[in-house]
Amino acid sequence: VRIPRAEEGQRAGRWLSAEEIRLLMTAARQMAANDTQRVRNNVVMTMLCTMALRREEVSAMRWGDLSLQDGRVVLRVHGKGRKVAAIDVPANVLNALNIWRQLVAPGQTRPPDSLPLVVRMYKGGKPGKRALTADGVWLLVHRAARLAGLGDVAPHDLRRSVAGALNASGVP
Secondary structure, eight states, X not given: OOOOOOOTTOOOOOOOOHHHHHHHHHHHHHTOSSHHHHHHHHHHHHXXXXXXXXXXXXXXXXXXXXXXXXXXXXXXXXXXXXXXXXXXXXXXXXXXXHHHHHHHSTTOSSOOXXXXXXXXEOTTSOEEEXXXXXXXXXXXXXXXXXXXXXXXXXXXXXXXXXXXXHHHTTOO
16 A cells, blocks of 8 residues: 655644544643633534544534434534535534533524534633634644644544544444
8 A cells, every 4th residue: 555645735644542532632621711612622622533524514514404313313514525424423422512502502402503513702701603613623623732742733633533443443
C-alpha cells in the first residue's frame, strides 16, 4: 500500500489513540468559561469523536435534522456535494444533546427545527441563535488539543481516528 502524499502546503493527517481522544474531550470541557459553554463543547467533541463528522457537517446541523426512525434516533447529515446521509445517534451523543437541549430551549420539549444544533455563545454564557461556524469548530478542537498537550490536532484528524478504530474493529 502506498501512503498518499499530502499536497504542497498541507499537513499530513494524524490518528489519535483512545487515550488522546479522552484527553482532548476532557480539555474541551475544562477550557470552557462557563457551564453552558462546557456542555456545548462536550456536544461538539462527542459528536466529532464518535460519529466521524466533518466540521462543516457539525456547523450545518439543525434540530430538525434529528428524527426517530424504527425506534432509533437518527441524524440527517448534509455532507459534501449535496449528499445527505442518515446516521444513528450513539447513546453518549444523545445524552449530551439532551443536556444541551435543556439549555438551548428551556421549558420546551424540542427547540425549533430551524435552530442550529450547535450555536455560538454570548460572553455571559447564554446560547445564541446563530450556528457555530466550521472555523469555530476547528478553533475549539485546536485549542482543546493544545490544552491537552497534544500539539496540532484538526477536526478531520478525529474523523480519521474514528474510521481507523472502526477498521481495526473489523467494520468495513
